[in-house]
Amino acid sequence: MSSIASNRELQALVAALPAVPEDGSIRAAMLEALLSRLETESPATAQVCATVLASHGDKIAHEVAETLQLRLKPFEGLQPRAAPLDEVDLIVVAVKPPELDACLAVFGVPPDERPRVLGVSGMCGWFAELSSTRILITMAGSAGNVQAAMVMAALRREVRAPVAVLVGMAAGLEGKVEIGDVVVAEHVLEYEFARLTEDGPEYQPRISDVEERLLRSVEIVDRLDPDWTGEARNVVQHASRREEHAPAESDLAGWSPRVHRGVIVAGAKLIEDGSLPKLQHDLHDRIRAAEMEGAGFAVACDEAGVAWMVIRGIADFGNPNRVKGWQFAATVAAALVLRTLITAGLVTPRQP
Amino acid sequence: MDAVILRIRPDSAKSAGHRAERLQEIARALVGEQDAGRRPFEAQTAAFPAAPRGHITAGIFAAEIEWAAKADTIVLDLGFSMRRVRRGVIDKLLADTLKRLLDATTDTHRIAVIVGDLKVVKSQDDLGRVVDTHHRRDRVAVIPTDGTSPRSASGWTLSDEVGELAEVTLDELRASFMQRLLRRRGVFQSTRHDEYLRFHYAPHPSNDLLSELVARKLSELAPDAVLYDGSAPEWLSTAVLAAANIETITAGTVGDLTSKSTSKATLEADVWERLRSLVMTADTSMVLVVPLAKSGSALSASVAQIRTVHKGSLCVLAILVDYHFAPLPKGVAPPQSTIKEFGGERIEVHYIERVHQTLLASDHWQVLAARAGNFVEDMSLDWLSPSPVGLWSLYREAGVDIESPVPKSSKRLPIRWFPQLSKMSDEDALWVGECLIRLAKAELGAAVEDLVFVLPDEPSGAEALARALKDRLDVTVLTVTREEIDRGVGNEDLSLQLGRRGGNRIVVVDESTVTYSTLLKIDRLVRDAVNRSPDLAVVALELPIGDHPRPSYLRALHAWRPIVMADPTSGVQ
Numbered sequence: 001m002s003s004i005a006s007n008r009e010l011q012a013l014v015a016a017l018p019a020v021p022e023d024g025s026i027r028a029a030m031l032e033a034l035l036s037r038l039e040t041e042s043p044a045t046a047q048v049c050a051t052v053l054a055s056h057g058d059k060i061a062h063e064v065a066e067t068l069q070l071r072l073k074p075f076e077g078l079q080p081r082a083a084p085l086d087e088v089d090l091i092v093v094a095v096k097p098p099e100l101d102a103c104l105a106v107f108g109v110p111p112d113e114r115p116r117v118l119g120v121s122g123m124c125g126w127f128a129e130l131s132s133t134r135i136l137i138t139m140a141g142s143a144g145n146v147q148a149a150m151v152m153a154a155l156r157r158e159v160r161a162p163v164a165v166l167v168g169m170a171a172g173l174e175g176k177v178e179i180g181d182v183v184v185a186e187h188v189l190e191y192e193f194a195r196l197t198e199d200g201p202e203y204q205p206r207i208s209d210v211e212e213r214l215l216r217s218v219e220i221v222d223r224l225d226p227d228w229t230g231e232a233r234n235v236v237q238h239a240s241r242r243e244e245h246a247p248a249e250s251d252l253a254g255w256s257p258r259v260h261r262g263v264i265v266a267g268a269k270l271i272e273d274g275s276l277p278k279l280q281h282d283l284h285d286r287i288r289a290a291e292m293e294g295a296g297f298a299v300a301c302d303e304a305g306v307a308w309m310v311i312r313g314i315a316d317f318g319n320p321n322r323v324k325g326w327q328f329a330a331t332v333a334a335a336l337v338l339r340t341l342i343t344a345g346l347v348t349p350r351q352p
Numbered sequence: 353m354d355a356v357i358l359r360i361r362p363d364s365a366k367s368a369g370h371r372a373e374r375l376q377e378i379a380r381a382l383v384g385e386q387d388a389g390r391r392p393f394e395a396q397t398a399a400f401p402a403a404p405r406g407h408i409t410a411g412i413f414a415a416e417i418e419w420a421a422k423a424d425t426i427v428l429d430l431g432f433s434m435r436r437v438r439r440g441v442i443d444k445l446l447a448d449t450l451k452r453l454l455d456a457t458t459d460t461h462r463i464a465v466i467v468g469d470l471k472v473v474k475s476q477d478d479l480g481r482v483v484d485t486h487h488r489r490d491r492v493a494v495i496p497t498d499g500t501s502p503r504s505a506s507g508w509t510l511s512d513e514v515g516e517l518a519e520v521t522l523d524e525l526r527a528s529f530m531q532r533l534l535r536r537r538g539v540f541q542s543t544r545h546d547e548y549l550r551f552h553y554a555p556h557p558s559n560d561l562l563s564e565l566v567a568r569k570l571s572e573l574a575p576d577a578v579l580y581d582g583s584a585p586e587w588l589s590t591a592v593l594a595a596a597n598i599e600t601i602t603a604g605t606v607g608d609l610t611s612k613s614t615s616k617a618t619l620e621a622d623v624w625e626r627l628r629s630l631v632m633t634a635d636t637s638m639v640l641v642v643p644l645a646k647s648g649s650a651l652s653a654s655v656a657q658i659r660t661v662h663k664g665s666l667c668v669l670a671i672l673v674d675y676h677f678a679p680l681p682k683g684v685a686p687p688q689s690t691i692k693e694f695g696g697e698r699i700e701v702h703y704i705e706r707v708h709q710t711l712l713a714s715d716h717w718q719v720l721a722a723r724a725g726n727f728v729e730d731m732s733l734d735w736l737s738p739s740p741v742g743l744w745s746l747y748r749e750a751g752v753d754i755e756s757p758v759p760k761s762s763k764r765l766p767i768r769w770f771p772q773l774s775k776m777s778d779e780d781a782l783w784v785g786e787c788l789i790r791l792a793k794a795e796l797g798a799a800v801e802d803l804v805f806v807l808p809d810e811p812s813g814a815e816a817l818a819r820a821l822k823d824r825l826d827v828t829v830l831t832v833t834r835e836e837i838d839r840g841v842g843n844e845d846l847s848l849q850l851g852r853r854g855g856n857r858i859v860v861v862d863e864s865t866v867t868y869s870t871l872l873k874i875d876r877l878v879r880d881a882v883n884r885s886p887d888l889a890v891v892a893l894e895l896p897i898g899d900h901p902r903p904s905y906l907r908a909l910h911a912w913r914p915i916v917m918a919d920p921t922s923g924v925q
Contacts, residue, residue: 009740012725016744019717025752029769030744033912040913067916 010037028060035068088127088134090347091155091164092338094331095148095293099168100139102313102331105239106339107137119158123151131343136161145190145266145296152300162349165309165338166297169330170264170289171271171322172314173280179317179326180247180257182337183289184218185264185310186210190295191283192267203283205265208298214309217346218337221259225340229256232336236329246325257313257333262288264310266295271318290318307350311338355379355425357395358416360449361432362442363828364801366399369431369468370497374517378495379427381513382464393427396420400445401828401853413449421456428453431468431497433560447478454488462508464493466518498564525565530705531824532556533672534786535779538742539712539722540729543650548719550710550745552731553644553672555587556786558826562587562671563594565704566641569669570599573702575639577602577630579609581654582618585732588643588671602626606640606654610661630662637665645670645677645701646709648692655694668692668701674709677701718745736794738787743892743910746780747771754918755866761838762867764897765917773863773892774815781816784863785825787909788890792859795888795907804828804853806846806878806886807861808837808870817863817892828853837873847881857887864893865908867900875903 013034020027031053038046046068053065092107094100104111107128115124118138125138136159140151152164170183177183188208194201221228233252247255263286265279271290280287294310301308313330316322341347357375361368370378372395379393398416420426430446453463465483483492493504499519504510520528534556540549555562570578580592582605596603604619604627611624619627630636640658645651651668658666670677678690678701689702712719718741722728727739755770776784792803807818809831822829830850836843850858860874871889878886886905894908897917 008725008727010725012721012727012741015724016717016721016741019715019720021717025769026744026748028916029747029752029771032769032915035915036913064915 010034013037025060028064031061031064035064039068087160088136089161089163090133090135090342091159091161092135092137092335093148093151093155093164093166093297094137094139095141095143095166095168096327097139098327099331100137101239102235102328103137103167103335105235106332106335107135109137118155121151121154121158123155123158125159130339131345133342133347135342140293143270143292144268145293145299147296148293149296149300152297152304152306156300156304156306161306163307163309163347164297164301165311165347166294167311167331167334167338168291168293168313169315169327169334170291170312171276171316171318172289173276173287174317174319175277176262177260177288177314178258179314180255180330180333181314182257182259182330182333183262183264183312183314184215184259184337185289185294185312186212186215186261186286187263187284188294188298188310189263189265189283189287190267191265191279192269205283206295208295208302210298210309211307211350214307214347215261217341217344218259218261221337221340224344224346228336228340229333232257232329232333235332235336239328239332247329252329255329259337260288262286264288264294264312265290266292268292272320272322274317274319276318289314305350307348309338309347311335354385354423355383355393355427356420356423357393357427357429358420359395359397359429360413360446361397361399363399363401363804364826365432366397367823368433369429370466370518370520375427375429375466378464378466378514378517379425381511381517382427382462383425384511394423400442401856412445413452417449417453417456420453421461424461426453426457426461426463427466428463429466431466433468443478447482450479450492451482451486454482454486454491457488457491459488459491461488462491462493464495464510464514466495466497468497522565522568525561525568526704529555529561529565532558532561532782533705533707534783535707536735536738536742536783537745537780538729538739539718539727540731542711546714548712548714548716548722548728549731550712550718551708552729553707553709554585556782556825562591563598566591566595566669566671567598569702569704570595570601570639573639573667573669574637575601575665575667576636577604577609577627577638578641579604579606579638579658580641581605581650582607583732584641585643588641592641602630606657610657634664636662637667638662639667639669641669642671644672644674644707644709645703646674648677648694651692651701652694655697655699659695659697666699668699670701670703672705672707672709673701673703675706678703678706736790738783738909740910746773746776746784749780750776759869762869764867765919767866767895767897767914768916768918769914770895771864771893773817776816778816778820781820782824784892784909785817785820788821788861788892789825789827791890791907791909792857792888795890796857796859798857800827802856803859804830804850804856805859805861806830806832806850806874808832808834808874810834817861821861828856832874832877836877837870840873840876841880843877843881846877850878850882854882858882858884860886860889862889862891864895865891865906866895866897868896868902868906869900871903871906872901 013030017030020030035046035049038049050065050068053061092103094103104126109126109128113126115126118125123138125136128135140148189205191203191205193204193206233255236252263284265287276290289312291312298308311334313334315326315330357379376392396416398413483489483494493502493508493510495502495514495518497518497520502510502515532555534554536552540552542549578592578596578601580589593603608619608624609627640654642651689700691698692701722741727741729739751772752769753772754768755766758766789800793800805821805827821827830846832843832846858878860871862870865871875885889903889906892909894911895914897914
């Protein structure tokens with residue numbers, strides 16, 4: 001049943017229940033339908049209703065409400081997980097708090113909104129809706145390909161979604177990208193697989209490919225939403241998050257991020273030695289960014305049959321003198337690229 | 353063998369036409385046998401797809417033809433409505449069957465062909481060509497069911513009894529019509545803006561008996577003209593115009609009758625002139641046909657409008673009347689007419705059948721719900737799905753109680769508040785069945801002839817729904833027994849039947865589902881039979897508990913997650 005139809009029936013049930021004859025068991029069924037719809041639409045409201053009915057309702061209402069409370073009880077403390085919410089259209093995974101904050105800000109989740117516990121995965125999530133796309137935003141918490149794969153596997157047990165997108169920051173290849181730009185991966189290279197020989201390491205990277213149809217329009221984001229760069233500046237300037245070494249107002253004023261398609265390398269090493277150009281030389285001409293989770297994320301998604309993307313904002317160049325001030329802003333830009341694609345209806349499930 | 357009866361029917365109308373006992377009587381009359389106590393003649397029914405794709409296998413019915421040819425007299429019963437099948441291919445199939453039957457017999461055989469709305473088998477039809485040109489054509493008699501005279505071959509004199517037995521009587525027509533009368537539940541806007549009705553009545557789209565019923569009534573009343581209201585539903589105007597055509601009576605709307613010029617009339621100029629000229633003659637009689645008479649107020653307005661121009665004889669034919677409109681003491685057979693006073697004039701109102709039409713008070717819970725959720729329905733509009741208010745009204749009628757039976761294999765507690773759809777009436781079952789058919793058509797974007805419905809055949813289940821789908825809604829239905837479902841072993845008949853319908857979309861139907869178990873088991877049976885999953889599953893009610901895998905192709909008319917389970921230790925049961 002569509003959400004609109006469900007809301008209409010909700011209104012109908014609220015209007016009808018006081019007038020339904022009390023002796024009829026039809027009333028109990030209608031009450032269950034009402035509360036279960038509420039449970040789907042707004043678990044918090046369902047819990048409030050159940051609490052009121054359990055103490056003030058008649059015998060039938062009391063029984064229904066008390067049983068519903070039991071169903072909701074395991075998730076007390078944080079907002080309860082409603083069973084049907086385990087199905088969304090898209091999962092956004094961030095890795096670290098600045099990246100999560102950027103995603104929540106871009107997708108319009110209020111700073112004071114508390115997350116829901118996602119089953120026994122140890123993770124929390126925020127639910128948002130954009131252009132009829134139901135989105136779960138969550139955070140892995142630890143860096144690394146193995147951790148990203150484990151997080152995706154755990155998430156899959158709690159939430160069903162046909163698409164997942166890893167959104168965050170990365171080191172960019174100086175000369176090809178600018179700080180604050182966005183790189184959308186066309187391939188992710190797990191580059192550390194290598195044969196160590198006397199002549200030095202022979203890299204044998206493993207490649208994960210993004211479905212081409214998800215990439216076709218990424219370089220025309222400006223045309224899909226000409227205002228997206230202004231929106232990026234706006235989100236950063238008005239965000240409640242304040243970082244050390246955050247970009248100066250003057251830097252932000254001149255910030256006009258661009259979107260690049262390219263190869264992203266993902267390994268266990270945090271690159272701070274300026275070695276990214278060498279990796280590009282040795283491994284793949286189209287390398288544009290480096291990070292630490294994309295490969296594990298991609299493999300886990302492929303294993304689960306989930307369409308995936310990796311979108312990274314460039315926070316530094318992986319040099320010895322790298323600063324962290326652009327992590328939030330760069331991720332805002334990456335999240336805005338995703339938001340623009342979703343709004344245009346271009347992020348869709350894997351084709352059969 | 354003296355005689356055999358071979359019934360040929362489309363899949364979607366296996367039960368259409370005369371019942372077995374009547375066919376036995378016809379066969380007995382044909383062979384001139386008086387002793388009704390003798391053992392019955394052998395009979396077989398052979399079915400064919402209602403919407404065949406391309407040609408039908410040339411050898412179809414070979415075994416049946418070989419079997420029938422052993423008897424001296426063969427009753428070939430084709431007494432179904434050709435309007436329910438794709439005619440071109442089926443015409444050829446029937447003609448081919450008769451030809452092969454004639455080829456297989458000798459000059460001593462006789463074949464009596466019972467025809468439904470083929471009526472007079474025309475020489476230009478495929479069947480008519482065989483009847484008129486086959487070298488054994490003198491061995492064939494054609495017996496219509498509409499009361500017209502049988503056409504028998506030279507040298508084969510049929511008794512009057514044969515024609516009388518073959519005729520579908522008015523009462524039988526009425527009963528068949530009522531069996532396919534759809535009664536929708538919901539909250540319907542009455543003609544008065546502050547009045548709401550609980551039901552909406554309309555013949556099922558496949559119910560093509562109304563024109564014949566009206567024609568017979570018109571034949572009985574013998575009016576000079578027949579009228580209907582311009583705002584009447586299309587099913588009524590279609591039936592009235594068809595009936596008037598059969599009886600060669602002038603027909604038009606009340607507005608046509610009272611309009612002063614042809615430019616304002618909906619009729620062709622010559623028909624309008626004829627209608628107007630009837631008004632000028634004092635001794636002309638007219639019949640006003642209305643869909644349903646309840647309080648008589650709308651009827652009264654129409655009568656008053658007619659009386660502004662027509663002073664001659666007038667009576668009313670209401671297809672349906674409310675019980676309160678024509679009340680009768682218990683046990684008294686309805687006379688099918690009543691006298692009512694309109695504007696001081698007593699007018700006879702004839703009717704086909706009485707029904708319950710309930711007015712809902714404005715503070716009734718159904719009206720409150722419908723108004724709050726915007727579910728008040730306009731009776732003049734076509735509809736796609738039932739309103740939740742209509743479904744709640746159904747649950748109230750059928751009852752809400754502990755779920756029973758719960759499949760033993762599921763080892764779960766029963767749901768405490770479970771709508772008892774297994775107890776719904778035949779009228780409600782017809783409506784729910786039609787809702788499920790419409791849901792399937794909309795989901796698959798397919799014509800009903802292209803759908804084959806597979807449903808569990810369980811004596812304890814929603815029998816009324818199964819009966820409605822099998823016998824009254826003219827859809828192709830295949831059933832699987834509970835034993836077959838639980839064993840999970842493919843059934844040869846299902847393979848054969850689904851195999852024959854390669855191009856059809858497969859729709860699994862059940863009245864309700866909780867754990868999806870039955871649907872998934874039928875999925876397995878279908879995949880075993882035709883190597884693919886069903887295209888769709890439709891249920892009236894989805895009440896999921898737990899976290900069972902849900903078929904992605906499932907659609908439900910109504911769904912919610914139950915909360916309370918019946919606890920066997922609490923005494924609730």
